Amino acid sequence: MRLRELRRLYRIGAVLLQHGLDELLPRQWQPWPIRIWRRSLFWLRNRHPTASQGKRLRLAFEALGPVFIKFGQMLSTRRDLLPPDLAEELALLQDRVPPFPGALARQQIEHSLKQPIEALFDDFDETPLASASVAQVHTARLKSSGEEVVLKVIRPDIRPVIDADLELLEALARLVAWLVPRNRLRPVEVVREYRKTLLDELNLMSEAANAIQLRRNFEGSPLLYVPRIHTDLCRENVLVMERIYGIPVSDRPALEANGTNLKLLAERGVEVFFTQVFRDSFFHADMHPGNVFVSYEHPDDPLWIGIDCGIVGTLNRADKRYLAENFLAFFNRDYRRVAELHVQSGWVPPDTKVEEFESALRTVLEPIFAKPLAEISFGQVLLNLFNTARRFNMQVQPQLVLLQKTLLYVEGLGRQLYPQLDLWQTAKPFLERWMRQQIGPQAAWRALQENAPFWLEKLPQLPDLVYDALQQAQRQQHQLDRLSHQFQRQHQQQGRARYLLGIGGAVLIGSCLLLESRFHNLGVCGIVAAALFWLAGWRAMAAQRH
16 A cells, blocks of 8 residues: 555544444454553544444544545435434435535636626525535526526545545455455455546536436436536536425425325335336436435425436446346246346356255245335345355446445335335336336337338348358358368378278288298288388378378
């Protein structure tokens, strides 16, 4: 590790100790020499002895910066895995990160747009509307139209901090890969994928493009609304978009007061996720509660509102197909099919014994499915699946990391809104319908429609293509005939060589016997004849090689 990475590692350890987070470790992981040594470091003692563990954890993540804040955001959605006090405190990370001064935001906006704020906007509010780990948001009105907008501004000097953390993570990943060379988690690849995702989030032009694409995908949809982006006012560190008014999805009392149909809202959240993944191959991969709102209008027909499209994920056709089939196999408890799909997709080694994998899956998952489906956490099922698959050398798929995280977000939100949410019953019809569209008559007709223009374009060239194909087939047949003739000739020469060498050997043996008899002269002649036979045989073999 380089000096800068060692300093950052020390900083992380110091912050954790200063917030007393070492107390979260099990007692058996804290032998008495370590406890005595820790207490002797008075400058690293717990500075928040009266604060709850959840608050100390939140403050530590805030002190460590955006990489750790985002980790806390993900944890806050898993209320089935965390104690309530930890989940509640980590939820505050989503839009309550301490802001930077509004004057700095104004200065950065004016520098990026190369104009004074007053030339483009009215009523610019230097007090941020929200402050997140990477950027913060200010409100204003467009001078040209009076439309209410929000301006998202990247935190100044945030890049060096993120680079330092990412370099440290990569160094630790390389160390783990070196210590455990056959590590199934592929730590280096996972960290590199995380680096790409996080750095993309720092480029607000990339976020603008993602938001435009997501808005186009759900144009006129009753499921999801994405605010309009003002691309002419967007830069790499400044983004301007339509201001929306909605209820934070985490504010259940406000949703109930507005008369929102929480059951339908939760089910639509699941449908939004699967639609993005399987219909569009383009999904919002940062759907924590701070980025999701619900429209005040039509509470009986609730509409999701998604913002902050800095992190998106994509899947190729093969991954989508295998993923959908895996989900359906889960729903049908077809463990044999799950095992076969893992082998076919390359997620486990090809020499994996399907029968053993199937048996292991059944042993782990059947006790879970003994409960009513509405009480089963899909995220917990996936966790058990991955733990089982790792025993069979399953490697983490970097392209699926964002998908797994997003699915955990969606289930966490759904359970929070409507604890009786049956994710299985909501998702299964969607996936069955999607699979029918992929492999049924509809898929064949759609493929025919998509390829018809290309085929019509090539139709005039069809006679020439057929003639060229026939000519090429004829040339290949001539080559095959010539190779077959050469092979037959070589085979004949090989047989002749073996025959001559065999005759020569037999004559030599007979001649040696004659040398000890009264036909001595005849034996000498036989040896000469044997030598001639061998010479002819070796010449035949030499001709075969050439």
